[in-house]
Amino acid sequence: MKTRSAQILIVDDDREVRWALRSLVEQEGMEALEADEGECALKIAMLQTPDVVLLDIRMPGIDGIEILGRLRKMDGELPVIMITGFGSIQDAVQTVRSGAYDYLTKPFENELVVRAIRRALKERHLKRRPMVLDTRAEEHFSLQEMMGRSQAICKLADEVALVAPTDFTVLVTGETGTGKELVARAIHASSLRVSGNMIPVNCGAIPETLIESELFGHEKGAFTGAERTTRGKFEAAASGTLFLDEISSLPLSMQSRLLRVLEERRFHAVGGTKEIKADARVIAATNMDLFTANPTIFRPDLFHRLSGYVIHVPPLRSRKEDVIFLSKRFLDSTNQELGKSIRGFTETGVSMLMAYDWPGNVRELRNVIRKAVLVADDVIDAGHLGALRANGGRTLEKESLGMLYTGEISLKGIVHRSTAAVEREVITQVMKSALWNKAKAARILKIDYKTMLTKLKTYTISEKGDGDGRQEGETHDA
Known part of the structure; x- marks a missing residue:
């Protein structure tokens, strides 16, 4: 090598x-x-x-x-x-x-x-x-080592340190690819349950007919094909942590059962009569705004039960100072994987990485750097960075498919990402037209004030950088 x-x-x-x-x-x-x-x-x-x-x-x-x-x-x-x-x-x-x-x-x-x-x-x-x-041992490293050293990640690490030693149920929110599972693993690694297992479950990847058995297990003969008794994820995570990723994909029928288990701390396997203690801390993650979700999609009572403590993982575009740190980290790991010795990035390459908005967040950055290391011979230049453009977008011919479909997320995820992008743009335009008066903007959009505040925080929309000349802390709300 x-x-x-x-x-x-x-x-x-x-x-x-x-x-x-x-x-x-x-x-x-x-x-x-x-x-x-x-x-x-x-x-x-x-x-x-x-x-x-x-x-x-x-x-x-x-x-x-x-x-x-x-x-x-x-x-x-x-x-x-x-x-x-x-x-x-x-x-x-x-x-x-x-x-x-x-x-x-x-x-x-x-x-x-x-x-x-x-x-x-x-x-x-x-x-x-x-x-x-050892990419599977990420929990042994601090969030700053894994995600960056920006002020946003330092604040995130402080929140993890605050909630980890408790037994609070935690809801981790953030766009696809921001690192929500890393946050969940960091919570588990710093918790009193670290000696137990952390069991991840992707709620969006399990067929609706199997999700109940997957979570709670089943007895032999409970349904066609149940040839032996099988433990569920809740039982496997006993004394540890159960991480429910894409919790918004959980069917409504299962949402009610999950709520009951979280409240009563006990359950029965499918087809079973024996009561089993639910001794697992639950951390859930979502890329949706569950606070304003339609009740026919996600139960408000389950949202409140899951959000004992909410941690939001900011998108990469709002913490650009982490882009170079992460790029170097992915460069090192890919060099090791491929047996190569790519030395770094040219100034033009760095400029392109910093100008791009990274709609796929850290996952997209990792893929871009891995491909660049594969094709580069000495240093990574603009030509090795694929379809990135200096203005932060992609080439026009790839915009309709390349940005929306990467093969890494479901159709529901694609629709949600597109909807979120439109929603963010509309709210930003209305806020500007309302001169950043949140109450006025909420009335124009016909939503309540609390929902407006939540969406502004979720999409990291603020007047900073818009050049209206107002001093920090000055309010426009009447």
């Missing part, structure tokens, strides 16, 4: 120091990347995937301490070794507290530099290898 040389980013405003470090790095069989100032270093770190950074503390413009902080926001596991000619205890303490991996002083001894780099590479390899190879 082909493996690429370790990449060492050298950041120093002194050309002779960069030359000396570059020669040392290349003698050790590694590849050197160079930057003479902070902004250049940050740009290289974003476009490439350096394994270790050698960073001078004292530089014109952005100093090493600030660069260190910004590098750690981009990649919290990136080892940064600080180098300075002003070796002092204060500098050492400050850099270590800021997250530096190690600290060396000029004039440095070559052997010490190489030793520090080798240690950093070994530690980075150990930290990254499980994330790349």
Whole structure:
């Protein structure tokens, strides 16, 4: 399997120091990347995937301490070794507290530099290898490691930490492909039930005639084809967590039974007479707005029972700062899978990734990066990114099918996504025409004020960025 040389980013405003470090790095069989100032270093770190950074503390413009902080926001596991000619205890303490991996002083001894780099590479390899190879062990990593380090994900992680130790039923909402199951697994991993199993059930993938047996099990002879007694998912998740994905697809007849089980905490298998205790925490997920759903589609009482605590996973378009982090993560995992050594992204490639709106969210981004790694030879450029366009859309000939149908979601999901897109556009237009007066917009749309607030939150619609000149916190509601 082909493996690429370790990449060492050298950041120093002194050309002779960069030359000396570059020669040392290349003698050790590694590849050197160079930057003479902070902004250049940050740009290289974003476009490439350096394994270790050698960073001078004292530089014109952005100093090493600030660069260190910004590098750690981009990649919290990136080892940064600080180098300075002003070796002092204060500098050492400050850099270590800021997250530096190690600290060396000029004039440095070559052997010490190489030793520090080798240690950093070994530690980075150990930290990254499980994330790349063991894709089924995602619950062992924090949400920030799996989903990004944006403010939105940090807030999401705080919500998970708050509700995980409780036994609350949790409803996770968000568009298709945002990572709702990752959130569910993070809740389970931080809960008191972590020693039990987390059993996922895709409610939309099980035929209506089998869903009851799937959830609650059945006795031998309970129906045609029931040749033996089978445990259901509720029983399999005892002392653990039952994750009900696409809960909105659950038939109405099953919704009433699920409600009763959640309230009474006991059930009977299909065809059985023995009462079974329902000792599983339930986490449900949906890409629909169940709060305003028609009662003939989803029971309001079940919604209220499931929403002991609601966590909304924001779409990728509202947290664009996570796009590059996730792209690098998918690049690493695909490199490992394919035995390739794609080094990173060109500036044009990054611009396209950042400009696109990602209607399929993280799942679509992952697919795009995987395909790009497959076809690229060295770095990923615009030509490797398929149908993405710099304006955030897709090519016209693919818009009608490529954006709507990817083979990854059901017809119901496609219809819901299209309906949600239209609804979001209409609400945005009405809010603008009403000068962001929520009460007025609700009256125009003939919906109640509470529903309007819910939809604004669900679709992350706000006046920020629309350039009306109003100060933050100023209200338009009468």
